Amino acid sequence: MKGLELCKEYFLAYGEEMLKAFPEVENRIAAGLAGEGSECYGFDDELSRDHDFEPGFCLWLTEEDEREYGFKLSRAYAKLPKEFMGFRRQMMSPLGGDRHGVNTINGFYGKFLRGARAPETAEEWLYTPEHYLFTASDGEVWRDPLGQFSAVHEKLKQGFPEDVRKKKLAARAAVMAQAGQYNFARCIDRGERGAAQMAIYDFVKNAVGTVYLLNRKYMPYYKWAFRGMRDLPLLSSLEDPLVFLLETGNSPAEATGKREMIEDIVAMLAAEYRAQGLTDATCNNLSTHANSITDKIKDVSVRAMHLMAGAD
Numbered sequence: 001m002k003g004l005e006l007c008k009e010y011f012l013a014y015g016e017e018m019l020k021a022f023p024e025v026e027n028r029i030a031a032g033l034a035g036e037g038s039e040c041y042g043f044d045d046e047l048s049r050d051h052d053f054e055p056g057f058c059l060w061l062t063e064e065d066e067r068e069y070g071f072k073l074s075r076a077y078a079k080l081p082k083e084f085m086g087f088r089r090q091m092m093s094p095l096g097g098d099r100h101g102v103n104t105i106n107g108f109y110g111k112f113l114r115g116a117r118a119p120e121t122a123e124e125w126l127y128t129p130e131h132y133l134f135t136a137s138d139g140e141v142w143r144d145p146l147g148q149f150s151a152v153h154e155k156l157k158q159g160f161p162e163d164v165r166k167k168k169l170a171a172r173a174a175v176m177a178q179a180g181q182y183n184f185a186r187c188i189d190r191g192e193r194g195a196a197q198m199a200i201y202d203f204v205k206n207a208v209g210t211v212y213l214l215n216r217k218y219m220p221y222y223k224w225a226f227r228g229m230r231d232l233p234l235l236s237s238l239e240d241p242l243v244f245l246l247e248t249g250n251s252p253a254e255a256t257g258k259r260e261m262i263e264d265i266v267a268m269l270a271a272e273y274r275a276q277g278l279t280d281a282t283c284n285n286l287s288t289h290a291n292s293i294t295d296k297i298k299d300v301s302v303r304a305m306h307l308m309a310g311a312d
Contacts, residue, residue, distance in 0.1 A: 009084075126168070166278065176203050184262065
């Protein structure tokens with residue numbers, strides 16, 4: 001059983017009844033499972049169960065309701081059954097730990113978002129770490145009578161505004177051009193194999209980020225980037241060649257294979273740029289595509305930013 005399903009079953013078995021003991025605030029409390037943890041992403045497996053894996057759920061309150069009812073709710077949560085469907089709750093904090101239990105809406109979003117709200121300006125969207133956006137929008141909300149928690153959650157799930165998406169795509173294309181199509185070969189020619197591999201890392205990281213953007217998704221923390229990429233409908237097949245670039249050495253023969261692999265990857269990305277109407281360029285030079293994508297940004301202030309602004 002996946003962790004998200006386990007936690008929902010636990011909430012249905014015990015959480016709903018627990019909330020009925022607080023009629024004054026029951027219809028003001030949001031509940032679900034979201035935030036940090038592989039179970040919130042749907043990526044949990046057998047290995048995930050060696051730490052921080054338990055039946056539990058989150059309750060999100062307004063600041064006012066938390067001041068009046070937070071402690072009582074936390075104590076009620078702590079008294080819920082310690083075992084469920086063969087799993088034990090972790091013995092962390094008596095208030096349910098940082099990931100489960102009672103929290104405020106602002107407290108949850110404040111860990112990831114400026115002002116504990118969805119970004120409002122292009123700059124806020126551009127400079128909020130992408131894995132924070134991913135984490136703040138993951139999981140499920142099972143009840144939210146007030147709708148305050150869900151309002152932020154649903155806005156984040158819509159993804160980047162289109163001009164911001166284009167800006168990030170252009171920036172990543174520029175980095176990939178510099179690192180993969182130019183600097184890698186230069187480092188190899190100079191015998192700088194370590195620097196060459198650092199160039200490969202920059203190319204791969206931005207290529208993976210580009211795949212997420214082309215799918216209109218946020219890229220998660222690097223630990224889960226390839227795992228999440230497998231579920232994407234577009235260009236998930238790039239996982240193997242990108243991993244090949246990371247795993248292969250930089251001997252003369254290997255470097256030649258890498259150069260060819262880079263160009264194959266670039267060709268697939270450029271084809272998808274064109275398929276989505278993001279570029280007018282017909283070549284496979286990513287610098288050219290970066291400028292062409294930038295030209296299609298409608299917001300003048302975003303279009304005027306440095307070409308690489310927004311790349312990771």
